[in-house]
Amino acid sequence: MRIIPLVPPIKCQGIKTKLVDDIRQLVGDIEYFRWVEPFCGSCVVPFNLRPPKALLCDSNVHIVNFFRAIQDHKITAQDVREFLRDEGAKLRKQGEDYFYEVRKRFNENHASLDFLFLNRSCFNGVMRFNKKGYFNVPFCRKQDRFAAAYITKICNQVATVSSVIANVDWEFRTSEFKETIAEVTDCDFVYADPPYAGRHTDYFNSWSSEDEHDLGTRLASLPCKFILSTWHSNEFRSNHAMNDKWQNEPFHIFTKEHFYHVGSSEDLRHPMLEALVTNFRAEHNPAKREKRQQTLPLLDFLSNKESIFCEN
Ligand SMILES: C[S@@+](CC[C@H](N)C(=O)[O-])C[C@H]1O[C@@H](n2cnc3c(N)ncnc32)[C@H](O)[C@@H]1O
Numbered sequence: 001m002r003i004i005p006l007v008p009p010i011k012c013q014g015i016k017t018k019l020v021d022d023i024r025q026l027v028g029d030i031e032y033f034r035w036v037e038p039f040c041g042s043c044v045v046p047f048n049l050r051p052p053k054a055l056l057c058d059s060n061v062h063i064v065n066f067f068r069a070i071q072d073h074k075i076t077a078q079d080v081r082e083f084l085r086d087e088g089a090k091l092r093k094q095g096e097d098y099f100y101e102v103r104k105r106f107n108e109n110h111a112s113l114d115f116l117f118l119n120r121s122c123f124n125g126v127m128r129f130n131k132k133g134y135f136n137v138p139f140c141r142k143q144d145r146f147a148a149a150y151i152t153k154i155c156n157q158v159a160t161v162s163s164v165i166a167n168v169d170w171e172f173r174t175s176e177f178k179e180t181i182a183e184v185t186d187c188d189f190v191y192a193d194p195p196y197a198g199r200h201t202d203y204f205n206s207w208s209s210e211d212e213h214d215l216g217t218r219l220a221s222l223p224c225k226f227i228l229s230t231w232h233s234n235e236f237r238s239n240h241a242m243n244d245k246w247q248n249e250p251f252h253i254f255t256k257e258h259f260y261h262v263g264s265s266e267d268l269r270h271p272m273l274e275a276l277v278t279n280f281r282a283e284h285n286p287a288k289r290e291k292r293q294q295t296l297p298l299l300d301f302l303s304n305k306e307s308i309f310c311e312n
Contacts, residue, residue: 003021003024003048005017005020005021005044005048006044006047006048006160006161006164007044007157008042008043008044008047008157008161009080009116009120009154009157009158009161010042010043010063010066010115010116010119010127011042011119011120011125011126011127012041012042012063012127013126013127013195013205014041014193014195014196015041015042015044016041016044016045016193016229017044018256018258019045019229019256019274019276020044020045020048020049022254022256022276023045023049023191023227023276024048024049025282026227026254026276026278026282027049027189027227028282028283029283030189030225030280030283032051032187032188032189032224032225033053033185033187033188034051034053034054034055034185034187034188034189035049035051035053035054035055035188035189035191036054036055036057036180036184036188036189036190036191037054037055037056037057037180037190037191037192037193038057038175038177038180038181038190038192038194039057039058039177039192039193039194039195040056040057040058040063040172041058041060041063041193042063043056043067043161045191045193046170047160047161047164050164050168051168051189052168052169053168053169053170054168054169054170054171055170055171055173055180055183055188056170056171056172056173057172057173057174057175057177057179057180058174058175058204059174059175059176059177059204060127060129060174060204061110061174062110062112062115062135064172064173064174065110065112065115065174066112066115066116067161067165067172068172069112070158070161070162070165071165071170071172074112075112075113075158076158076162077155077156077158077159077162078155079113080113080116080151080154080155080158081151081152081155083113083116083117084116084117084120084146084151084154084155085146085151087102087117087146088145088146088147088151089146091121091143091145091146092143092144092146095143096139096141096143099118099121099122099139100139102114102117102118103118103135103136106118106135107134107135115135116154118135118137120145120146120150120154121139121140121142121145121146122135122137122138122139122140123137123138123139123140123141124137124140125140128202129202129203129204130202130203131203132203133203177192177194177215178214178218181215181218181219181222184222184223184224185223185224186223186224187224188224189224189225189226190219190222190224190225190226190227191226191227191229192215192219192226192227192228192229193228193229194207194211194212194215194229194230195207196230196231196272197209197211197212212230212241213241215228216228216241216245216246219279220245220251220279222279225278225279225280226278226279227276227277227278228246228275228276228277228278229274229275229276230274230275230277231272231273231274231275232253232255232272232273232274232275233272233273234271234272234273235271239275242275246275246277250279250280251277251278251279252277252278252279252280252281252282253275253276253277254275254276254277254278255273255274255275255276256273256274256275256276257271257272257273257274258271258272258273258274
């Protein structure tokens with residue numbers, strides 16, 4: 001049975017809420033000392049898998065500061081309720097001018113509560129920064145964005161992640177992926193979810209095919225198990241690494257079709273076949289699960305000709 005995933009309070013492009021269950025199954029009963037994510041983003045994967053010890057890194061300092069503020073009790077669910085109630089009332093009264101006032105304030109002061117406000121009231125919930133590192137997403141145009149029910153939903157998300165963080169030994173760190181991977185040991189388990197080359201490029205996401213190649217080389221020589229989230233293909237192009245790098249043992253490729261809702265152009269809205277690449281054979285192969293309520297042509301285990309299925 002599919003477990004409803006815990007949804008974190010911060011949204012970001014490429015959030016893997018829909019892959020959490022598949023990743024959980026691939027990890028299965030594998031034992032590791034520390035969970036390492038060089039590209040943690042919203043942290044939806046660790047919040048759901050809840051490893052007792054983790055190193056969660058991202059180059060985006062605002063994401064890291066937000067989770068650290070929760071960890072250090074500088075931001076509580078009650079703080080969020082009061083902040084969004086007061087700021088939401090100003091937004092309701094002043095409209096989009098107020099959104100841009102908060103955006104200017106955030107770009108000067110980088111306050112985590114402003115970051116949350118912008119993340120939850122900007123257009124399409126995307127996270128984008130210009131070349132100077134300024135958040136530059138426009139307003140979602142919903143003046144009553146922070147209605148009481150929406151605030152409660154966000155506060156519940158903050159309360160849930162606070163209680164998860166309080167019970168684990170997690171380090172949130174601003175770090176480039178190369179630095180994070182350099183300190184991985186054979187006791188770790190790495191989940192790497194880089195930006196997809198050619199998509200959503202911005203100040204914190206300037207991901208090139210050279211970066212992709214570099215990451216692949218570093219992952220391939222890791223002393224521990226890893227799962228890489230990447231793209232397989234869409235109707236326009238294919239990821240050459242699937243054939244060039246990951247096709248043969250010890251690597252395995254799982255794929256899953258995913259529809260991107262976030263994106264300014266039609267190209268970004270086309271279905272993309274996502275891939276999960278591992279350097280191990282999954283002990284609890286989800287292929288053995290029954291095909292119940294399968295609503296999408298979901299998972300196709302390419303490298304050993306088996307399939308894994310996920311209920312929707
Ligand atoms: C696809 S998102 C990760 C999504 C995350 N797994 C989730 O489910 O929310 C990629 C992340 O990589 C970060 N990033 C981009 N370039 C990076 C780099 N060179 N080093 C470390 N992190 C980077 C971005 O800030 C972004 O948060």
